[in-house]
Amino acid sequence: MMYLLALIAVVAVAVLCWKAFGPAGSSAPQRRSLGPDDDPEFLWRISRQQRRDEESGPAER
Numbered sequence: 001m002m003y004l005l006a007l008i009a010v011v012a013v014a015v016l017c018w019k020a021f022g023p024a025g026s027s028a029p030q031r032r033s034l035g036p037d038d039d040p041e042f043l044w045r046i047s048r049q050q051r052r053d054e055e056s057g058p059a060e061r
Contacts, residue, residue, distance in 0.1 A: 037043070
């Protein structure tokens with residue numbers, strides 16, 4: 001029983017040390033990519049294009 005408790009304690013200490021001093025690559029913030037419907041510049045270009053289309057009148061077909 002003592003060996004089992006000692007093993008659990010050693011594993012717990014190892015995990016804590018790994019979290020504290022392990023590689024820092026996993027703690028870097030991830031960049032979130034924006035979809036076109038979340039991109040303010042894309043939305044601005046679309047609205048500008050729609051205004052131009054409305055101002056030019058109905059398209060001849």
